[in-house]
Every structure is written in structure tokens, then in C-alpha cells.
Amino acid sequence: MPADPRPLLLGIERELQALSWWEPVAPPPRALASTQPFCIDTLSFPQWLQFVLLPRLQALLDAGAPLPTRIAVYPMAVESFRSLPEDTRALEDAIALLDEALSGRAVERTS
Template identity: 75%
Template sequence: MSAEPRALLYAIERELKVLSWWESSPPSAEALASTEPFCLDTLSFPQWLQFVLIPRMQALIDAGSPLPTRISIYPMATESFRQLAEDTRALEEAIARLDEALSGQPVSREP
């Protein structure tokens, strides 16, 4: 792997904080129990990153469990952030690097 997944998760967390998207209170248990991809029906994409992706990946790393190898979060990130005024390039890059580290495949960055 080109980069250590734990460091990439930290980079995603750091960028969420830089954008002031890091929340101090978690969503409800019901919101977190969504069965939709990325919890689209109950969470914003930044909430999904903070409260679903990061904790689940950290738990796998801490347990020494295998990490997913079929992962593609970057396309959802670019779509979710497309209409926003904030500069999300650093967050998108961190997500692309996580995808690449886990899948072993290069991610095609949007221009």
C-alpha cells in the first residue's frame, strides 16, 4: 500500500475539521442504522465520513482485521461536494488516496 490507512483516515478527519464540518454530537442511532449506501437518506456525506467510515475503518485497523479492497468513495465525494462554495480539494484528495491505498488501483481525479 502506498500510504498507511490510519494516516489517510486522520487526513480525512483533519480536512473535515478545516472545513468546519466536524461535528461534536453524533447523529441519532436511527440515522446511523440506515441501510442506504453512504446513509444518503439520513446523513450528509461529511457526517457519513465522520460517523461511519472513519470509526469503522479505525475499528478494523485496531482489530488487525482485513481492510476492504473494493472501495470507491472518491466518486461520491466529488458528486457530494460539486455544488459547494467551500474548497474541498484537499478533502477529496485524501479520500482519493484512501481509495487508492485500499484498492491498489489509481483513482481518476476530476479536472
């Protein structure tokens, strides 16, 4: 794991902004309280990244708590972005880097 994974989180944030997917207002609390993986029933995948994954990892870092080591966000990203017209490769790469850093394993990339 890198000494400080914060740059990886910032990289995901930057790519969301570059795609104009960064939202200025959070979804309602009930949408964030979903019990489904990736809040798939209440949020888009980019919303989940912005309002669930990034804040939770940042909170763990701020608290000095251990970060998850079993993480596989990249496959969901690839599947979620598959039919979109936008070029999402840079965001997918940023997510793959985070998966690799936290899990300690290389991610098999699709492109």
C-alpha cells in the same frame, strides 16, 4: 496498501475539521443504522465520513481485520461536493488517497 493507513484516516479528519464540518455530537442511532449506501437518506456525506467510514475503518485496524479492497468513496465525494461553495479539493484528495491505498488502483481525479 500502506503499512499503516491510519495517517490517511487522520488526513480526512483534518480536512473535515478545516472545512468546519467536523461535528462534536454524533447523529441519533437511527440515522447511523440506515441501509442506504452512504446513509444518503439520513446523513450528509461529511457526516457519513465522520460517523460511519472513519470509525469502521479504525475498528478494523484496531481488530487487525482485513480492510476493504473494493472501495470507491472518491466519486461520491466529488458528486456530493459539486454544488458547495467551499473549496473541497484537499478533502477530495485525502479521500482519493484512501481509495488508492485500499484498492491498489489509481483514482481518476476530476481536477
